Amino acid sequence: MFEDVSRSNCYNYGDALYWDARYIEEGDTSFDWYQRYSALRPLVRKFVPTSSRILMVGCGNAVMSENMVQDGYEDIMNIDISSIVIEMMRKKYANVPELQYMQMDVRDMSFFPDESFDSVIDKGTLDSLMCGINARISASQMLGEVNRLLKPGGIYMLITYGDPSLRIHHLTKEGRWKIRLYILPRPGFQSSEGCSSSRRPLLEPVALTERGLLPPGFAPEDPDSHYIYVCTKLQGISGLTSATSLDFRE
Numbered sequence: 001m002f003e004d005v006s007r008s009n010c011y012n013y014g015d016a017l018y019w020d021a022r023y024i025e026e027g028d029t030s031f032d033w034y035q036r037y038s039a040l041r042p043l044v045r046k047f048v049p050t051s052s053r054i055l056m057v058g059c060g061n062a063v064m065s066e067n068m069v070q071d072g073y074e075d076i077m078n079i080d081i082s083s084i085v086i087e088m089m090r091k092k093y094a095n096v097p098e099l100q101y102m103q104m105d106v107r108d109m110s111f112f113p114d115e116s117f118d119s120v121i122d123k124g125t126l127d128s129l130m131c132g133i134n135a136r137i138s139a140s141q142m143l144g145e146v147n148r149l150l151k152p153g154g155i156y157m158l159i160t161y162g163d164p165s166l167r168i169h170h171l172t173k174e175g176r177w178k179i180r181l182y183i184l185p186r187p188g189f190q191s192s193e194g195c196s197s198s199r200r201p202l203l204e205p206v207a208l209t210e211r212g213l214l215p216p217g218f219a220p221e222d223p224d225s226h227y228i229y230v231c232t233k234l235q236g237i238s239g240l241t242s243a244t245s246l247d248f249r250e
């Protein structure tokens with residue numbers, strides 16, 4: 001669906017006009033990219049307490065936030081660069097006080113003070129920036145803002161198509177994180193005959209190498225799996241080199 005700019009030409013995913021046009025065309029529907037809340041729930045419940053103040057970046061018209069409220073979450077601020085989708089979602093959830101919607105660019109969230117959130121959830125939004133022009137600068141701005149907005153010990157949950165060779169470098173440039181990686185096959189993925197027992201349980205993290213890469217020879221059963229990075233913000237200064245700003249220990 002998506003591919004980083006370095007690997008293809010999909011420039012408009014980083015463009016507000018592209019998303020506005022898309023949401024106008026889609027009208028009053030909803031769509032969850034990659035995975036639905038039901039599949040992600042074990043990880044969300046494990047790492048994000050229901051009392052958390054949560055920032056959902058690039059919410060789109062997904063039902064993920066609604067499903068989280070139905071599951072007991074009380075405070076979710078949703079932002080998106082598209083004013084069209086924010087207006088639609090505001091109307092749709094006018095009677096749901098646990099959900100708030102604001103038009104905002106993830107690269108500049110200066111509206112919010114430092115350390116305002118316990119958790120930031122990103123399903124497909126860093127990926128959008130990685131498919132736009134100035135992808136590296138945009139990713140760096142976004143991740144710097146995510147790091148700034150999280151309280152120490154807070155969680156950035158990144159749900160992406162990008163394996164560690166495509167994402168760890170960006171994460172380590174902005175902030176100090178303890179990172180756990182989980183892998184989920186695409187919804188509806190059928191394993192080849194006789195392989196179903198080899199499917200990894202969702203709650204089992206993948207042991208990364210010291211440099212934050214997949215172990216040599218490791219290949220997920222579904223080659224188009226989704227990667228879920230659970231990044232805990234560590235105390236201390238940001239901007240350290242990748243060798244010292246990562247911690248993969250359990």
Ligand SMILES: C[S@@+](CC[C@H](N)C(=O)[O-])C[C@H]1O[C@@H](n2cnc3c(N)ncnc32)[C@H](O)[C@@H]1O
Nearest residue numbers: 019032033058059060062080081105106123124
């Ligand atoms: C792939 S969609 C994912 C939508 C939703 N999170 C989901 O899981 O279905 C990416 C979303 O990011 C939004 N987006 C793209 N660039 C953005 C930016 N710079 N700031 C805020 N939102 C952005 C788009 O408008 C779109 O709604």
